[in-house]
Amino acid sequence: DTVLTQSPALAVSPGERVTISCRASESVSTLMHWYQQKPGQQPTLLIYLASNLESGVPARFSGSGSGTDFTLTIDPVEADDTATYYCQQSWNDPWTFGGGTKLELK
């Protein structure tokens, strides 16, 4: 299975720029997607196909990468961005998720 590795947690101050990384154990081309999940809620789509912003998602969110290394950037971070962020690949079967990065605001 394709393993997606994310840093477990990050802490940033409002107004700062934060990058959340996701490294794949094998190439996933650009079939990498990012989700935000707040406690008790379902995940919501932020970025699809590595760099495409989902409709309705603030332009503060952006994604980049291809192959094995991907990044989700939030600039500037706002208080409402406190959440866990997951990457997910759909190039290799089975589809897999990263372990999640919990973003906390200082």
Add this chain to the structure above:
Amino acid sequence: QVQLKETGPDLVQLTQTLSITCTVSGFSLTTYNVHWVRQPPGKGLEWMGAMWNGGGTDYNSAFKSRLSISRDTSKSQVFLKMNSLQTDDTAKYFCARDNNYYFDYWGQGVMVTVSS
């Protein structure tokens, strides 16, 4: 508008079978694929399997032969059945719509506890 809603039991006994229904609206099951994803308490997301729009299925081999996904297009419903439940199957189970390889809509999920 697009909606997905999971319904199922809160509690399932050890070794018994779990059945969850995902009822969708705002789109057709013959146009979009629907997947099942689960999340144990305090843990990450795990892809379980898919119902393809053409009627085929795909399963995560981690669930071996325990998992079955089916659908009733006339009722806009997708079904998950998983047998031989263990305590580590305690999780919130989500259905999600697949829009070209990514999940653009999710249900709110149903929390299932496996009890001994």
